[in-house]
Amino acid sequence: MTFWTKKFPSDLLKEVARKGWFGTVIPPEYGGLDTGVTGASIVTEELSRVCSALSEAYAVSMFGGVEQVLTFGTEEQKHNWLPKIAKGQIVGAVCITEPFVGSDAAGIETTARKEGDNYVLNGKKRFITNAGLADTYVVYARSSEKKEDKDKYQHLTAFLVHRGTPGFSVEKINELSGWIGLPNGSLDFDEVRVPANNCIGGEGAGWKVMMAGLNFERVVYSSAMLGPMRESIRNAVAYSQRRLQFDKPTIDLPTNQAKLAEMMSGLYTCRLLVYHAAHLLDEHKDAIVEASTAKMIVSDTYERLISDAIQVMGGDGWTRFYPLESFLRDAKVNQIGAGTNQVMRLVIFRSGLKAMSKDLKMLRRQIHKKLGVPISTTEPASKQDITEENILTMLAEDYLANPGLYMTREDIREKLTEPDDSKLYRTLESLESKGLVKLYRGRKGAIDLAKATYGGLRKAAPLKEYKWYPEWLNKDFIF
Numbered sequence: 001m002t003f004w005t006k007k008f009p010s011d012l013l014k015e016v017a018r019k020g021w022f023g024t025v026i027p028p029e030y031g032g033l034d035t036g037v038t039g040a041s042i043v044t045e046e047l048s049r050v051c052s053a054l055s056e057a058y059a060v061s062m063f064g065g066v067e068q069v070l071t072f073g074t075e076e077q078k079h080n081w082l083p084k085i086a087k088g089q090i091v092g093a094v095c096i097t098e099p100f101v102g103s104d105a106a107g108i109e110t111t112a113r114k115e116g117d118n119y120v121l122n123g124k125k126r127f128i129t130n131a132g133l134a135d136t137y138v139v140y141a142r143s144s145e146k147k148e149d150k151d152k153y154q155h156l157t158a159f160l161v162h163r164g165t166p167g168f169s170v171e172k173i174n175e176l177s178g179w180i181g182l183p184n185g186s187l188d189f190d191e192v193r194v195p196a197n198n199c200i201g202g203e204g205a206g207w208k209v210m211m212a213g214l215n216f217e218r219v220v221y222s223s224a225m226l227g228p229m230r231e232s233i234r235n236a237v238a239y240s241q242r243r244l245q246f247d248k249p250t251i252d253l254p255t256n257q258a259k260l261a262e263m264m265s266g267l268y269t270c271r272l273l274v275y276h277a278a279h280l281l282d283e284h285k286d287a288i289v290e291a292s293t294a295k296m297i298v299s300d301t302y303e304r305l306i307s308d309a310i311q312v313m314g315g316d317g318w319t320r321f322y323p324l325e326s327f328l329r330d331a332k333v334n335q336i337g338a339g340t341n342q343v344m345r346l347v348i349f350r351s352g353l354k355a356m357s358k359d360l361k362m363l364r365r366q367i368h369k370k371l372g373v374p375i376s377t378t379e380p381a382s383k384q385d386i387t388e389e390n391i392l393t394m395l396a397e398d399y400l401a402n403p404g405l406y407m408t409r410e411d412i413r414e415k416l417t418e419p420d421d422s423k424l425y426r427t428l429e430s431l432e433s434k435g436l437v438k439l440y441r442g443r444k445g446a447i448d449l450a451k452a453t454y455g456g457l458r459k460a461a462p463l464k465e466y467k468w469y470p471e472w473l474n475k476d477f478i479f
């Protein structure tokens, strides 16, 4: 219905509220169901089978208020807002993006000026889902221009702003390519007075509040893609069981079977990702890598899966008489919203390095005494004093095991009897001045990497020490 009429399904959202599903992540003392992120994801997945406007409005309402107040709100704020949210009396929205601020959310330009017991907000927000539909808006604004606050990411503050606050208005509603019927648009803040009590987590905590909310958002956002995936498989199977070509149902064609198999395995993989991340959040574990991975993989799989489902259905799949083409139009926004998939890669790279740091330490490599080839070892390194000769020999030994690689400061330290950085730096710099060592200095000017130059290798050991040939080699080839 929504697809044809473009009318937001308010009656269905009221039904969701009546069932208490807005309270999935809210504890019972505030009138919630306490089913956690897992519960919120299950509800979102099921709603997304019905219509994306419904599931997105529901999911965004959860991102816009619940998580932020639950984690960072004062007891007074929790008692004021959470019971109303749990009963579905207030729908929420989250306002980060601005006309000139997208992926670089730290650059928010909307300002918050403190005046007595109020903050005064000025600026604009863009692409806000539930714009106009929502009653409360979690708005992130710049509350400090000080460089030291910006450097520490303490220049933003989160506020709850209510519909009807003077100076707060809907500037524009977008004509979207997908998510039919869902209001999304720009908001204007013109000298909007917000009581300091509506500030979440205190002045300067906006970035922290935003980041914590984003993990929750990415998981629930991903769960809203699972419903259309299931519906696409259902449509493609039912259709191809009933469609005959070359005297047999098209589901019997191996190419269609292979597509359906990939669709099903894609769905199963995505569900594992979503519910694993949801479970970690429910266990209060840091799930930034898992949540971002879910958002990235599920949205990319979604696009492929829906496209394949349409292919299985042929021309009919691309008509508006089946829901799949509208799912396909939603595929793009799934790769953009809640942080683009390029930004997800940045987050996964940075946070993944930290999360996996124990597994990523390079095992020490050395030449095996009998085999004469490089092997990795967990045996502790033999220690040496810091002298020019020892350091040069160490770098030459490393050349044998890792030709082409520099040694890190930590690799060298591991082999020293004394952890004296300044003595090590002086020694390395002296070797550098003699042309025996080449150093790489990182951004802060510290020595990060070192290797022996060809001259250094020659000084450390005679050429025969570096020679090695496989036994099968024709000896005529050696000179």
Ligand SMILES: Cc1cc2nc3c(=O)[nH]c(=O)nc-3n(C[C@H](O)[C@H](O)[C@H](O)COP(=O)(O)OP(=O)(O)OC[C@H]3O[C@@H](n4cnc5c(N)ncnc54)[C@H](O)[C@@H]3O)c2cc1C
Pocket (backbone or CB within 6 Å): 060, 093, 094, 095, 096, 097, 101, 102, 103, 104, 126, 127, 128, 129, 130, 176, 179, 184, 333, 336, 337, 338, 339, 340, 341, 342, 343, 346
């Ligand atoms: C339908 C819809 C609903 C939305 N709902 C909300 C909402 O409710 N609340 C809200 O606050 N926002 C919302 N957004 C905004 C959404 O979060 C942003 O669109 C998104 O973060 C990207 O910002 P941008 O569109 O300005 O793209 P830009 O940041 O301008 O990025 C443009 C391109 O450059 C790439 N890029 C940018 N920076 C980097 C980088 N450092 N490295 C690599 N690539 C990079 C991006 O991946 C993208 O491909 C919504 C957007 C849409 C389309």
